[in-house]
Amino acid sequence: MPTSNLAQAVFLEGPDATAFAHTQFTSQVTALPQGQWQFSSWLDAQGRVRNLFHLARLSDEQLLVILRGGNAADFVEALRRFVFRSRVKLRVVEEKKLGVSTALPVHLVDVTGDVIRLGCGSHSLQLGGDVVDDDTSQLAQLRAGWPWLPDTALNELLPPSLSLHRLGAVALDKGCYPGQELVARLHYRGGNKRHLHRIQLSKAVAEGIELRRDDREFVRLLTVISHNDIIEALAVMTDETANNITQGTENISDDGVAIQLLQRWSD
Known part of the structure; x- marks a missing residue:
């Protein structure tokens, strides 16, 4: 888990931000309450994981994506091709570091000024402000089975290969999103x-x-x-x-x- 490095993060902003994210990402975005985050992912048409990320709902018209591997600019460039007429703006978070901070309950989001913390239980992921590198927190996420995807694993693995269903990152009871048909087939018919x-x-x-x-x-x-x-x-x-x-x-x-x-x- 990279810490004390520049964050790879993106804001989705606008009246259609939540609806747009719901049609593109694998999680139940519309069910995400304000002030909480969930695991989510974006798949290609073959059902392979392009990106895995934390998705936080900051307000009715603002979502935050913190990538667990990959490049934010590349993510925005690829995702922007699907915006069409949706009233949503994709904005790369510039020059902010991502690190670890004090404990915060899992899935809780704390916003204080321009610092955003995502609760991970024994610690939190902090975007902005003074961050630290903490091997204990990195190990805690590894042992919880929270994967970070190196560049060589992007666009290579199916959600079941990363065991994403157990993290709540993949919803089977929502409308279509890229790769959804293959995800459902693997879940209900087996084969993974x-x-x-x-x-x-x-x-x-x-x-x-x-x-x-x-x-x-x-x-x-x-x-x-x-x-x-x-x-x-x-x-x-x-x-x-x-x-x-x-x-x-x-x-x-x-x-x-x-x-x-x-x-x-x-x-």
Whole structure:
């Protein structure tokens, strides 16, 4: 989780901001109360996750998107093509840092002056003001299964592969949004065989890389955090691979990275 860096965030503003977001994003945007945030995502036509983000409702005509990976300018450029006649303005948040701050209940939004905090339980994500880098908070989000998407994972993974349903990021009982048909088909008919897992690695590796075994995809790494000489990561893998790792029959990559499965999440 990048902290103490410039935020990748966007304001959606105008009378149609909520309605527009509801037709484009995967969550129940119209049900989001003012002063709260929810996980959400934006998919391509094939149902792959373009972007994953926090979506906060600041007022009746203003939403805030804080991306969990990706570039805000690219996000706005791509999303703007779908505005058509909607009365909504997309505005990149300029020159504000994103970091961690004091505890705030999950999903609560606090706005004080030009500082916005999103509650994450033991801590909060803070946009603007003086922010800090906190390894404990980063680890808490990793262990909660809150993924950040490195550039190599954008436009690559389906929502069930990131186990987004359990985060409330994907609604199945709303009107059509990009990729909705595929999401519904996977949910009701099955077929998804990849999910999000928390793992321990035997040595440090870069975020976003693909570990291979027998020269084929083994594990797709997302967030990687080192703490107290332990390396933990969020990773996407097939259910078969996860079972083999648990049984100890297939737990070392071609380049010698041993993997221990710590936790798995369903859709």
